[in-house]
Amino acid sequence: MSLKDMIRRHISGWMNMDGPESDVVLSSRVRLARNLKGRKFPNRASEAENLEALAEIEQVARGLIESGSLLLRGARWVRVDQLQPIDRQILVEKHLVSPQFVQEPANRGVLLSADETVSTMANEEDHLRIQTIHAGLRLGDALDLASQIDDMFEASLDYEYSERLGYITSCPTNVGTGMRASVMLHLPALAMTNRLSGVVQAVSRVGMAVRGLYGEGTESVGNILQLSNQVSLGCSEEEISDNLSSLTRQLIDQERSTREALARDLRRQLEDRVHRAYGTLTNARILSSQEAIGLLSDVKLGIDLGMLGGLDSSVFTELLILTRPAHLQKFIGRELTPEERDVCRADLVRERFRIDGLKE
Amino acid sequence: MSLKDMIRRHISGWMNMDGPESDVVLSSRVRLARNLKGRKFPNRASEAENLEALAEIEQVARGLIESGSLLLRGARWVRVDQLQPIDRQILVEKHLVSPQFVQEPANRGVLLSADETVSTMANEEDHLRIQTIHAGLRLGDALDLASQIDDMFEASLDYEYSERLGYITSCPTNVGTGMRASVMLHLPALAMTNRLSGVVQAVSRVGMAVRGLYGEGTESVGNILQLSNQVSLGCSEEEISDNLSSLTRQLIDQERSTREALARDLRRQLEDRVHRAYGTLTNARILSSQEAIGLLSDVKLGIDLGMLGGLDSSVFTELLILTRPAHLQKFIGRELTPEERDVCRADLVRERFRIDGLKE
Numbered sequence: 001m002s003l004k005d006m007i008r009r010h011i012s013g014w015m016n017m018d019g020p021e022s023d024v025v026l027s028s029r030v031r032l033a034r035n036l037k038g039r040k041f042p043n044r045a046s047e048a049e050n051l052e053a054l055a056e057i058e059q060v061a062r063g064l065i066e067s068g069s070l071l072l073r074g075a076r077w078v079r080v081d082q083l084q085p086i087d088r089q090i091l092v093e094k095h096l097v098s099p100q101f102v103q104e105p106a107n108r109g110v111l112l113s114a115d116e117t118v119s120t121m122a123n124e125e126d127h128l129r130i131q132t133i134h135a136g137l138r139l140g141d142a143l144d145l146a147s148q149i150d151d152m153f154e155a156s157l158d159y160e161y162s163e164r165l166g167y168i169t170s171c172p173t174n175v176g177t178g179m180r181a182s183v184m185l186h187l188p189a190l191a192m193t194n195r196l197s198g199v200v201q202a203v204s205r206v207g208m209a210v211r212g213l214y215g216e217g218t219e220s221v222g223n224i225l226q227l228s229n230q231v232s233l234g235c236s237e238e239e240i241s242d243n244l245s246s247l248t249r250q251l252i253d254q255e256r257s258t259r260e261a262l263a264r265d266l267r268r269q270l271e272d273r274v275h276r277a278y279g280t281l282t283n284a285r286i287l288s289s290q291e292a293i294g295l296l297s298d299v300k301l302g303i304d305l306g307m308l309g310g311l312d313s314s315v316f317t318e319l320l321i322l323t324r325p326a327h328l329q330k331f332i333g334r335e336l337t338p339e340e341r342d343v344c345r346a347d348l349v350r351e352r353f354r355i356d357g358l359k360e
Numbered sequence: 361m362s363l364k365d366m367i368r369r370h371i372s373g374w375m376n377m378d379g380p381e382s383d384v385v386l387s388s389r390v391r392l393a394r395n396l397k398g399r400k401f402p403n404r405a406s407e408a409e410n411l412e413a414l415a416e417i418e419q420v421a422r423g424l425i426e427s428g429s430l431l432l433r434g435a436r437w438v439r440v441d442q443l444q445p446i447d448r449q450i451l452v453e454k455h456l457v458s459p460q461f462v463q464e465p466a467n468r469g470v471l472l473s474a475d476e477t478v479s480t481m482a483n484e485e486d487h488l489r490i491q492t493i494h495a496g497l498r499l500g501d502a503l504d505l506a507s508q509i510d511d512m513f514e515a516s517l518d519y520e521y522s523e524r525l526g527y528i529t530s531c532p533t534n535v536g537t538g539m540r541a542s543v544m545l546h547l548p549a550l551a552m553t554n555r556l557s558g559v560v561q562a563v564s565r566v567g568m569a570v571r572g573l574y575g576e577g578t579e580s581v582g583n584i585l586q587l588s589n590q591v592s593l594g595c596s597e598e599e600i601s602d603n604l605s606s607l608t609r610q611l612i613d614q615e616r617s618t619r620e621a622l623a624r625d626l627r628r629q630l631e632d633r634v635h636r637a638y639g640t641l642t643n644a645r646i647l648s649s650q651e652a653i654g655l656l657s658d659v660k661l662g663i664d665l666g667m668l669g670g671l672d673s674s675v676f677t678e679l680l681i682l683t684r685p686a687h688l689q690k691f692i693g694r695e696l697t698p699e700e701r702d703v704c705r706a707d708l709v710r711e712r713f714r715i716d717g718l719k720e
Contacts (some may be wrong), residue, residue, distance in 0.1 A: 268703060269643055271645045272706070275645055276640055276643055278637075278643055278647075279641075279642060279643025279644065280636055280639050280640065281639075283635040283638055283639025284632055284636050284639065285632035285635055286628060286629065343628060344713040346632070353581040
């Protein structure tokens, strides 16, 4: 497959959209956890019971797709056990489903909208996990969209709900709104000035969780941090979204003022760093995932500071996904050893920059 | 001054010639030390005596230039104390004179042939130091040329000579032939496989001296070693030249077979290394002298192994000289701090590769 085909087929539509504050905020996500009334949680139910729940959700999901709603025009319903293992991993790398979700594919399905702004997992930890994603800082919009999808499902499904507690979920930490809001932040200037650990501490103190690029347990790579609410009980969905937005705005301000200070006081060193990163990405023949993400982070910073003329930020978002193992193997069309992946990753990155390289 | 002008004016003619075994041997040099009969050595003579000796040599040198000999067509005679400090340093960086020679410029002169294949210092440690240089492994030719220049001077000057010892020189280690032969070798494959210190030991055992790029006391940078004879007494000029040539051929064989083994067994890693070096050289905004030489060494290896299509080896020889401090300052036209030099060096290197870059 050519790289252009690969990009056309495998880069989610939402990634090509420009979002507000996209120099710092890569994406905004909202997830709502819902469960079906009178049914056991998936991890406590029998195979047969899970199959029943799946069938019920699938019927509703297919109905929604066919309803002609603009939100789900061109959407698809996918049974996880009918996907090739590589295609399951592709969904994980695109953040459309959780890693746990595809590890045991039986009786699980996912509804994906055409531009992959909406993904709804059936029979993950909860019966329904409605997820929405937007480029940039758009938590309010992501919440609106998730609520609309939620309403569409609720029109045909009875949810487990308590007047006192709110939505009942498999894990107690999700009880209440069942909501998790998160933002993916690119904080290279705070990282360069060794202030990232301070940020993590401060954020934790105000009740937010900090994770790396690929969720719980993943370390921060490429100066990317994922921030999300810890508490989903005792406040409204709007409050959760607003709190995270306002915290995010503070971090945006810190990151931007640090970038400005660096660009003012250490301009040459910064130019050197971002250009070297570009030089390595466009010339290396072997590139580990870890190194690639670090260099891409430098290049993204260079683009945002106007130091790399002619390059578009979408290079960063695209390559962050395309250089993951499953995407590389999809691109090549066969399984690759880790060593082969490092070679293939370098080839793909060079080709991507040839399509859309630096104008000096 | 434009970079093309800089190259035209300041790159010695001999550097553009292709020499034999130039994948390993950068250059071959011969130096003959001679002293004037009945005159004190320069470091023991008075100012007045040195001025007298200089006048005598200058007269002969000017006579040779005007004689119409092909060897010295277009040659020039230069009084060191009439040069700007920057131009003295330029001569050192081009290996045309010794660093000691320009440190005390009084009563010193140098005869330079048009392509700088011949340089003859007057009143260095000895009254006359006749030096010749050729690209590649051409010690025999360098010796022939030096002998011809020697004969031309001797036709008008009386040398201090002993039937028993040979030519009498200021430093006892040069007594006899007064000859030092040397080759500049690029040994990146031996360096990568950690065999350079073994080479140094072996070479020392057979009576040869090993030095770095800029003579005594300089460390090996850029995987470049300078090999020369230690003994100038008790064997003929041809024997000295032949011994060094044959030792050099052994090292060429070792270096080449190691390159072949690397290119066979670790091809991808080697390609990665040379392309990364190219990527850094063509993108960095700050480049120290040390780093530049190391990266240029990798690029030269890549060119010699056919891994960097469209690039010519002359890039290496030229940039080795052009990125030295005095050349950088000549290029910019003013004095530069070390920090400014690192920026200017990066600019110059990028520009040089833009003139004559990689064809993919």
